[in-house]
Amino acid sequence: MRILGISAFYHDSAAAMIEDGRIVAAAQEERFTRKKHDADFPANAVAYCLSAAECEMTEVDHVVFYDKPILKFERLLETYLATSPRGFRSFRMAMPLWIKEKLFQKKLLRRYLGKLAGVKEWPGSLLFTEHHLAHAASAFFPSPFASAAVLTMDGVGEWCTTSLGHGRGKDLDILKEIRFPHSLGLLYSAFTYYTGFKVNSGEYKVMGLAPYGRPLFVQKILDHLIDLKEDGSFRLDQRYFDYCAGLTMTSPAFHELFGAEPRRPESPLTQREMDLAASVQAVTEEVVLKLARFARQETGERHLCLAGGVALNCVANGKLLKKRIFDDIWIQPAAGDAGGAVGSALAAWHGYLGNGRSPDGRDRMTGAYLGPAFDQREVEKRLTASGAVYTVLSDDDLIARTVDAIVDEKAVGWMQGRMEFGPRALGGRSILGDPRSPIMQKTLNLKVKYRESFRPFAPSVRREDVAEWFDVDVDSPYMLLVGDVLDRHRLPLGAGEAALFGIDRLNVPRSGIPAVTHVDYSARVQTVHRDTNPRYWELLSAFKQRTGCPVLVNTSFNVRGEPIVCTPEDAFRCFMGTEIECLVVGNCFLRKEDQSSNLRQDYKDRFELD
Template sequence: MNILGISAYYHDSAAALVKSGRIIAAAQEERFTRKKHDARFPKNAIAYALEEAKIPLRKLDYIVFYEKPLITFERLLETYIAYAPQGFHSFISAMTVWLKEKLYLKTVLKKELAKLANCKVGQLPPLLFTEHHQSHVASAFFPSPFDNAAILCLDAVGEWATTSLWLGESNRITPRWELHFPHSLGLLYSAFTYYTGFKVNSGEYKLMGLAPYGEPKYVNLILENLIDIKADGSFRLNMEYFNYAMGLKMINNKFSRLFGQPPRKAENKITQHEMDIAASIQKVTEEVVLRLANTAYQELKTDNLCLAGGVALNCVANGRIYQETNFKNIWIQPAAGDAGGSVGAALAVWYQYLSNERHLNINEPDMMQGSYLGPQFNNDETQEYLDDVKAKYNYFKEEDELLNEVASILSKGYVVGWFQGRMEFGPRALGNRSILGDPRNQEMQSIMNLKIKYRESFRPFAPSVLTEKASQYFELEKPSDYMLIVAKVKEDLRINNQKETQSLFGIDKLKAVRSTIPAVTHVDYSARIQTVNPANNSRYYQLIKHFEALTGCGVLINTSFNVRGEPIVCTPEDAYRCFMRTEMDYLVINDYVLKKVDQPKWKHDKSWQNEFELD
């Protein structure tokens, strides 16, 4: 039985295909259209999923959308009525969109699907709808390795829910309680994202990365004025400071006055004020998440915790759950945001609607297959493109020779674009669409940020580490396959430079070398870790092993293969274009190695950077 899940029209459209309970394919629309966070109907992602499953759309058993739009419309109406006459212009603007598209989303979806299938609407498979948090929760529990678990869903807002606790047992997920809009931890964090000059719905991870450069001096101000947190983690926001419920902006002037100055304009210099704000809201967020996790443990009496929703991408908070709660096992959906709702919606139909049994596979760490669920391209396709653009390359017939060559290149301080196998699903590059570097090189963070990624210098890079060696480098005892947990670098690897660091403030903290793997050690000695094992990604694992044999270091820098404002690359064409537009030194696509200086001249037109949304 084949079920197609769709998330669309709100943020980060995606499609996922589930066959008899197994995830066959999943991809975000942005990867095909090259428009970051593309929210349009995911026709390209659907086409890919159907092709991967080798089934025409008309032969599907069910199609399911990840949200119930009529309930969302109800929330919109009730909210505007509650705040009337404030927000009238916003109301008119929202109603225009809803009356054109979203209120009649079932009709819109059927028309788009019929167009894609080249058939009449009446010939389509049944179209179902799940609730938003149900989709998130299903995406977190059903692919997890647990037969039972507490499931926390924290995001901006679904239909009404912003925070919810569920119990997962075998093939069922049962809601226990939920908090409602406008009281939202996700929207609170987004309000501070907006205030510090980053783009809402895509810049939240920048705020998290900025936090260690600041001091949490505004925590009490936030707790006294913006949010009332109860002992169990439930909370209420003081809506006098926010505009998102009835306006076109996240915050109002009262919010700005509370913190002493207006919001930073995008692209303006980041000051100590923004760093301290980031540190403060990050600490408040962690406190809420920890209290909620402790409540989940006390109420549901299970050792296992699953997380989903956009707040579950806050890997610093996740790291504290891992270190400071009684849960023995934690599993986080790698596509925890809206895109993952497509997977969850399909799985919810398979297990809940159709009541199919759920069988755990002890030979797999989970059912997400490493999140390698996107398109892949073979050597013939790769060579055809490279020959078309007259690229110069070396082909390696033997994998061992290829890995020796790439490990040697990395050890010499060069930056490598690494394109292999199936594209990752979700926001993290996990070794198939990655840019790699040597973590021992103290200049590598600045080089990769400014010359490769074209982004802010403060942004940290993640380490990919051999699973069996993770505890030698980091204070981490269990795998973190999806780069969603932050832990400290081991104390014996840290460099004691207290005198030097005491005189440094803000971004200048980057100048201090903090460990023997400085390029992946953040200013607070933390790292966002990806553990790599041969079961999930054999070639990437073997590359790190070769690098370790050459250098004694079982860690590589891993950042996503893209530049600022651009989605992660999908095709060999995307990879070569990104390679040639940046100061990357080498590109490896499948078994082909390309050296930048050997390539034909590329037209250096910087206007391409304006094609992408700067966030």
């Protein structure tokens, strides 16, 4: 039996295919259209999923959408009525779109699916699941646990913003909810907006900025913005927010409370923004810890599953792990809305259809390598058509040449196997570098990624070596846990260096792997496993044999504002549009100096800034 899950029409549209309960394929639409956070119907992602399952649309048994549009419309209508007349402008902008398209989403979906099936409207079984149930299902059902507490936290679905669930075998029950407008995700997004970043895109920048700041505003947030209870439940004082009635996140009262208007996007960052970021990060961590303690008490479970956009806050996840509230934690790699495609399909398989589940301790997301792959013949054909000059190498020579390039402090584009599902590059579509280099972090940010200089990079490390370098000794395949670099790898700071704060701390080497050591000695760790990504594991092994270091810098293969590359053509264009010096696609090895200068592109301003 085949079930197609779809997430669409808000942001990060995606599709996923499960076959007899097994996840066969999953991909985000943005990777095909090259439009960041593409919210349109995921026609390309669906077509890919059908191809991966080797079936036609007519052979799909059920299609499941990741939320219930009527409930969402009810929430919007009630919100506008409650804030009338202040919310009329927002109401006037939203209603035409809802009346034209979103309110009749069932018919719209059948038409989109019909195009793929070659008919006017797809006649098959079309199901809808609630947004947070889809999140919870995406967290629990692929996890290795037979039973677990399940926490979902995001901006808002239909009404729910936070939920506590209990998963046991094939059963998943939602026990408690926090409802709109009280939302941890929207609180974080309000500070994202206020510090000058883009909502639903720049939250991870706030997280990356936080270690440069001091949590000076924590008490002010707790005293005025959020009423936080011991069980993790909370209410937001709506006087300080404008997302219910207006078109912005924060209100004049918010600006008065913090003493200034929102930072203008792309203007210089000040210590104030860093302190605000540190403060909302600290409050978020406190809320997550309280919710987790309550989840443990309420369910009695020793394991926890997480999903929803807040679950992408890997710093909070790392703090949660260290508190040992639960014995083990599993986080859905596509924790945001894209993961709703997987969750909705699994919710139908186990919940609607009642199929059993036999967990055996394995992670059913299989490293999140669920996207398209290209065999060697296809790679060569596509690169040749793009005008690329390349050398085809044996497996051993390819690894050796790549290690040579990394040791020479070159940035290497690395495209191998299936594309990752979710926001992180995990060694399938990555840019790699030498973590020992004191200039690599700055070089990659400014000359390759064309992004803000303060942003950190993640280390990839072989699973068997992680405890030798970081205070993390658990599986972290999805780069969703932050740990600290161990003391023995840290460098002593001079008196002047130790006294620095804010952005002045950026260029001070703090460890033997400075390119992946953040200013607070933290690192967003990815453990690499031989069974899920053997070629990347072999590269790390060869780099360790050459240098004694089993760690590589791993950042996503894209520039700021661009979706992660999908195809060999995408990889070659990004290679030719940046200062990446080497490109490895399949067994093809490319050097920048061998390429025609006529194929050079200016990628610096090609994409809308995120």
